[in-house]
Amino acid sequence: MAVATPPGEGGVAIVRLSGPLAPMLLKRLHGRVRPKWESHKLYYGPIVQADGQVLDQGLVTWMKAPHSYTGEEVAELHLHGGQALAQLVVQTCLIHGARLAEPGEFTLRAFLNGKLDLTQAEAVQQLIQSRSQIAAQLASRNLTGYFSSQVEGVRQDLLHWLSLLEAEIDFGDEVPGLPLDQSLQRWGRAYEAVDRLLQQGQSGKILADGLRTVIVGAPNAGKSTLMNALLGRPRALVTEIAGTTRDTLEEPLVVAGVSLLLVDTAGVRRDSQDLVEQMGIQRSRQEAEQADLLIWVVDGHATEPPDPDFYQMVFERPHLLLLNKKDLGLAPWTADDQGRLIGLPISLAQGADELWPALEQLVRELVGEQSDVMRLTHRQWETLLRARDSLQSLGETLEAGLSAEFLALDLRAAVQALGQIQGLDVGEEILDRIFSTFCLGK
Template sequence: MNLDDTIAAVATPAGSGGLGVVRLSGPAALTIAARLFRGEPLDQAATHSLHHGTLRDGNIILDDAVAAVFRSPRSYTGEDVVELSCHGGSHILRGVLETCLRAGARLADPGEFTRRAFLNGKMDLAQAESVADLIAARSDSQHRLALNMLRGELGRAVQPARETLLHLLAHVEANLDFVEDEVPALTRAHLLEPLRNLWHDLTELKERSERGRFWRDGLRIAIAGRPNAGKSSLFNALLKSERAIVTDQPGTTRDTLEESLSWDSMAVTLVDTAGLRDTDDAVEREGTARARQTVANADLIFLVVDASAPPVRDDRLAADAVQDRPVILALNKMDRIPLKDRNAVEEKWNGFLPLKSANAVAVSAITGEGLDILRQKAVDSVRGGREPSESGLVFNARQEQRLNEALCALGRAREGAETGVPDESVAVDLHGALNALNALTGRGAPEEVLDAVFSRFCVGK
């Protein structure tokens, strides 16, 4: 990774559009852009200024363009940056990019603009990671979370813990460095109380992230049940489109079908599955195996039954398959049941199925009755009345691993302090915790970690 290079890439998506942007960043960004640009001399341009002119490759005119100039350090990357806004055709953009490369720029690696922003102290690693999340967001809540993280929420959340740790370390190490009576001996109680608080605070942070996980990752719901219960009909009704094949023959759906949507600003993936039953048909057997797999990986299951028919063995088989998971029982085909029999139907099914939580909703895939309630119950089951802004912060896998390391090290430090191990070994664990917290926001992160983080990005980000 060489920060002396000037990098260039097309920053807008492939394909044609109204505008396309080629971005340059690095010490020679202005001189390289000036070589292509006919208009005001760009290398003299003030920061945060716009210039209209033509882009040329020698005598060949490439395009009319607007050049935006950002001088270091007031730019996205912290370096000199020029953004050339051209017409958004892939041929034009390729031509402009190639001319920039011939004029001395190097093609940017994936995520290299953001990586430079991180290396130049424009953002911490968690903020850089959230750039990719922000761009990939497909629901309001994902968008809000990524924005929170981009604004440095994670760094702020762990800052008090870092400060406490630094303080404790200073104390413990002062005790190590000085002869006994020069510094007042560190009483264990002095150490234990803040250690307990610290552990408590970080655990709370972790729980806060776990509560918010669904807002970021979305909710994966499997629709399961015996053949012909109306799973595909329910899937279609929830999607408001005839996505899955529906027939009156049991065993219609063989493969799993998956669609994404947004409920109440939460991203939801609905998965329709093959009916669960014992069968000799090889294709259907593969289908039921996939259905079981889908159930195992789902956050929530809609167990669908045909409430207008008597319960059968396959209903119980299906209930057995989902028993240990969070389930909402969808009593389907309610349109076939006379009003006066409704209560009895619910009681009958709740009694018949071996489900722990008797969370049932009466629905009809045909008339649409009960679907709003089903949707609401699904969303409520994971968010427990909280809005995403209250949780505000969700760790990704890398960050969670670092947080767990910090908690482990703190746990050891606390245990050590309680059992009276030497101060040296308490200090080692405190250092471990501090390093893990630092790594969370990328302080002193090794190259491999940065490589892994930024390889998720596309070129141009």
């Protein structure tokens, strides 16, 4: 039993009970004798304490097992939304023998009773915690089992393949193995499907959580000028003194319909003697590592090309390289051997108009096809990665021409990972970890 509505004052508070004794408790709490109770009907009447004293007038309902959220007998009391009142009803339930539910226990029971698979149970949590409308829409699609059905499609394909391999292992002489081209075809289909789910998950994450967009570069390159130009207001301090920005500055910005968190950082240089600046530089590097998207601002007028350290920091992530201060004339190193510029030439002091199309395009590429995005939990993402690793190894085993036993080993690992996404073969510890993050009463 738990209060299913948030604490505080409100129109209605709901106390929910689940388990075989729920109907009996409901009868005790409802102060009116009813010769016949029907499932899934609302009844109006008094709600009473153990000593018979009336606490409230409200609606009560009983949902007969298995036609309830948890799959068990469920009873709900809809009271006036006062915190003290809800607590009095909770105490009355305790006196009648109920116990308080753990966080997420109702949903855990729904999962254990087969009402939801694990991705759907996780979608309940995602839905409740959604901070943006798009995040809520994506979670609600998972709640219908959309993600599970995609995973199940791949798993069934692999299971079929596995049964063929096992027949080959057990009855080697009578059952011929699959020809290599057919195996490769099956492998390609599964690998692509899993890889696509991961890509869709990446896009979903960007849409739901936004892109952490970090502006990096050497001191004085024009990073803060860029921040201000993109925001359209003088948010960051800009001076001709190298090392002006000491700490990181964050501001939200919407680009191509996607929310970005723009982060201005301290200019990175090797030879800083100033302790505060050194700390700022350290923070800039950390920010760069956590970025979803990097904008590298380079002073294109400088006589020397940028520190090679930057290439390593920037090029392993999605990035945009800006050659700033083109109004002063770009230095020869800004072009490669064929005379092509190594980045987008721009004058940030005159605004970011030329930058918008490139930034919008990059954001669109990162999000991918919007109709095909998927919101994954961290667990789902990690487990999908594990499935893809097993498939990767399966591909190598196939290429090496190893026997059915070896193929079956990789295949089993992939099938197991895909099953775990839906909640098959998942240990108690993992379930505890998932459901303990749920709110009380869900």
